Amino acid sequence: MHVLLAEDDTNISVVTQLCLEKIGGHSVVLCVDGESALETALRQPFDLILLDGMMPKLSGLQVALQLQSNGVVGTPIIFLSAKTDDKDISDFLRIGNGYIAKPFDPMTICARIDAILASPGGT
Amino acid sequence: MRGLRFRLHLIILVAFSSIVYFSFKALELRKDATQAQHNAVASLELRSLALTVASSYASTPPTPLAPTLLERLGNWRRAINSAPRRTALVDLIQSLSMNDAAWIRKRALLLAEQEQKTYSEFASEAQHAWQEVEKHAACALLAAVIGFLVLNWTVSLRILRPLDRLSRRMMDFLVDRYSFQFSQPQANELGDLQRTFNSLAQRVINSMDELKTLDQAKSEFLNIASHELRTPLTSIKGSLSLLDSGVMGHIDPNCSRLIKIAEVETDRLIRLINDLLDLAKIEAGKLPLACSWMSWDDLVSKTIEGMTGLAHGAGVNVKVVPAPALEVFMDRDRIQQVLTNLVSNAIKFSPPGSWVTVDVERNKHGQLLVHVRDQGQGISPTDMAMIFQKFRQGSNPDNPLVKGTGLGLAIAKAMVAEHGGDIGVESELGEGSAFWFTMPKWRDDESSSDDSPTDPSPDPSTDPSKDPGPGASPKPASKPRAA
Numbered sequence: 001m002h003v004l005l006a007e008d009d010t011n012i013s014v015v016t017q018l019c020l021e022k023i024g025g026h027s028v029v030l031c032v033d034g035e036s037a038l039e040t041a042l043r044q045p046f047d048l049i050l051l052d053g054m055m056p057k058l059s060g061l062q063v064a065l066q067l068q069s070n071g072v073v074g075t076p077i078i079f080l081s082a083k084t085d086d087k088d089i090s091d092f093l094r095i096g097n098g099y100i101a102k103p104f105d106p107m108t109i110c111a112r113i114d115a116i117l118a119s120p121g122g123t
Numbered sequence: 124m125r126g127l128r129f130r131l132h133l134i135i136l137v138a139f140s141s142i143v144y145f146s147f148k149a150l151e152l153r154k155d156a157t158q159a160q161h162n163a164v165a166s167l168e169l170r171s172l173a174l175t176v177a178s179s180y181a182s183t184p185p186t187p188l189a190p191t192l193l194e195r196l197g198n199w200r201r202a203i204n205s206a207p208r209r210t211a212l213v214d215l216i217q218s219l220s221m222n223d224a225a226w227i228r229k230r231a232l233l234l235a236e237q238e239q240k241t242y243s244e245f246a247s248e249a250q251h252a253w254q255e256v257e258k259h260a261a262c263a264l265l266a267a268v269i270g271f272l273v274l275n276w277t278v279s280l281r282i283l284r285p286l287d288r289l290s291r292r293m294m295d296f297l298v299d300r301y302s303f304q305f306s307q308p309q310a311n312e313l314g315d316l317q318r319t320f321n322s323l324a325q326r327v328i329n330s331m332d333e334l335k336t337l338d339q340a341k342s343e344f345l346n347i348a349s350h351e352l353r354t355p356l357t358s359i360k361g362s363l364s365l366l367d368s369g370v371m372g373h374i375d376p377n378c379s380r381l382i383k384i385a386e387v388e389t390d391r392l393i394r395l396i397n398d399l400l401d402l403a404k405i406e407a408g409k410l411p412l413a414c415s416w417m418s419w420d421d422l423v424s425k426t427i428e429g430m431t432g433l434a435h436g437a438g439v440n441v442k443v444v445p446a447p448a449l450e451v452f453m454d455r456d457r458i459q460q461v462l463t464n465l466v467s468n469a470i471k472f473s474p475p476g477s478w479v480t481v482d483v484e485r486n487k488h489g490q491l492l493v494h495v496r497d498q499g500q501g502i503s504p505t506d507m508a509m510i511f512q513k514f515r516q517g518s519n520p521d522n523p524l525v526k527g528t529g530l531g532l533a534i535a536k537a538m539v540a541e542h543g544g545d546i547g548v549e550s551e552l553g554e555g556s557a558f559w560f561t562m563p564k565w566r567d568d569e570s571s572s573d574d575s576p577t578d579p580s581p582d583p584s585t586d587p588s589k590d591p592g593p594g595a596s597p598k599p600a601s602k603p604r605a606a
Contacts, residue, residue, distance in 0.1 A: 009354055009357075009358070011355075011358035011362075012354065012357050012358050012361070014358075015357070015358055015361030015362055015365065016361065018361075018365055018370075018371075019361065019365065022365070022370045022371070023368075023370060054350070082349070082350045082353035082354050082357065083346070083350055084346065084349055084350070084400055085346055102353045102354065102356075102357040103353055103356045103357035103359075103360045103361070103389075103393050104357065104360075104361075105360070105364060106360070106361040106364040106365055106368075107364050107368055
């Protein structure tokens with residue numbers, strides 16, 4: 001799969017990118033803030049967009065909303081976030097296709113992504 | 124003196140002194156009236172004496188007078204003060220010595236006439252005095268009635284009604300409907316009470332606002348702190364797992380051991396953060412239950428399935444005792460967390476080769492009673508008393524697997540309590556332990572077919588190839604990984 005990963009924390013982005021590439025065998029395009037993620041996603045098509053919840057310039061939720069209002073509706077969006085507030089989580093599930101809490105288990109993250117994509121409603 | 128007290132004292136004083144004044148006056152007048160009546164009767168008596176004398180001298184020869192009569196006339200002479208009566212009486216007594224019957228008779232008749240006049244004077248005086256007595260008694264009665272009415276009116280209007288209003292406001296305040304600030308507190312003792320209540324209520328409201336702010340700050344802090352803790356842990360955990368998995372190339376066995384240790388401890392740290400956050404949410408009442416009727420078998424089998432790795436790692440067998448199909452009214456995620464907690468505890472404290480059993484029955488109160496039994500070394504009575512408290516663990520055995528956060532049972536207890544159930548443990552040292560909890564709302568599952576009460580999870584520990592199932596659970600780290 002061609003995956004867009006938006007993550008501002010360098011260490012997490014390295015680990016996540018390695019997981020996706022080495023375990024899942026996906027190709028990953030990395031963006032370090034919300035704004036560049038939005039631009040990249042509007043410029044080229046992806047099979048999956050992974051968004052960090054809290055990023056500089058634009059938050060993951062804002063990126064997702066702007067993508068949807070710009071007509072990018074077919075691409076599944078999954079949030080990666082360390083936020084635990086019930087409201088945040090319900091927003092993630094409402095706007096995106098799913099949500100994976102940090103810290104996640106890198107060995108199973110690809111399987112969890114597959115599971116989310118396989119389920120019809122998200123989550 | 125101010126306000127109400129002054130008013131009450133004034134009313135009581137005026138009413139009381141009027142009653143006393145009129146009563147005494149009436150008593151005094153009654154004495155006068157009695158005296159006048161007495162005098163009237165006396166003058167009638169003297170008149171009848173005079174008439175007796177007159178009639179004695181009316182016949183010829185005159186009937187001799189009784190000696191007592193003369194004596195009585197003498198007594199009268201001393202008793203009478205009024206000048207015309209005295210003159211008439213003295214004239215009669217003097218004429219008696221003169222032996223002129225016609226003259227005596229005339230004098231006697233004159234005296235009788237005088238006494239007749241005196242009688243009517245005294246009688247009218249008595250009548251007048253009685254009228255006065257009645258008037259004063261009526262005044263006393265009127266003072267009593269008016270005093271009572273004014274007192275009653277003052278007490279009910281000025282004291283009871285404001286008190287009633289005040290108590291209603293207090294009740295309102297109790298149920299959080301504080302329409303505080305009396306528009307204009309009265310300038311009396313009750314006004315003081317109203318003002319005091321207002322200040323008290325204001326203080327309570329201020330404190331509550333302060334508490335709310337503090338509570339908000341605490342929640343915010345918790346959210347930020349947990350986010351900031353999770354972010355670095357994500358990188359650490361991810362790096363360690365990747366290294367450990369061998370995806371990044373072969374690693375020296377000694378290094379691998381160290382990586383394993385770091386990974387286990389990272390997992391523990393993640394669990395601790397999750398538990399702490401859960402507990403903070405429960406304590407803040409911010410963990411609303413999403414209850415619905417759920418299949419009990421399904422919950423148990425899914426939970427046990429998720430713990431296969433842990434059981435296999437510890438070499439412990441997990442068995443679910445078959446039970447009729449049931450539905451329980453519960454928040455599935457929460458109760459799964461409770462069950463996971465109890466079962467993982469049981470596994471961790473069990474020696475290899477032993478059994479952990481999960482069974483369900485109906486207790487004497489009609490509640491569902493769930494037992495998680497192990498064949499571990501048991502819990503001492505002192506430990507039993509405190510293991511449901513925060514950060515309290517039983518005396519640490521030499522099992523390296525036993526490294527919890529010390530919050531699991533406290534969380535389980537809180538969650539069961541949220542469902543209206545109870546939680547506890549029975550244990551004897553060396554005999555194993557049996558943790559139990561109750562679920563009050565349950566029913567037989569009518570939708571299930573007849574042959575369903577087969578074992579929903581035929582000893583999952585025999586199938587170690589199954590890993591904790593992938594999925595998008597919001598709290599993956601709370602699921603125990605294969606150790």
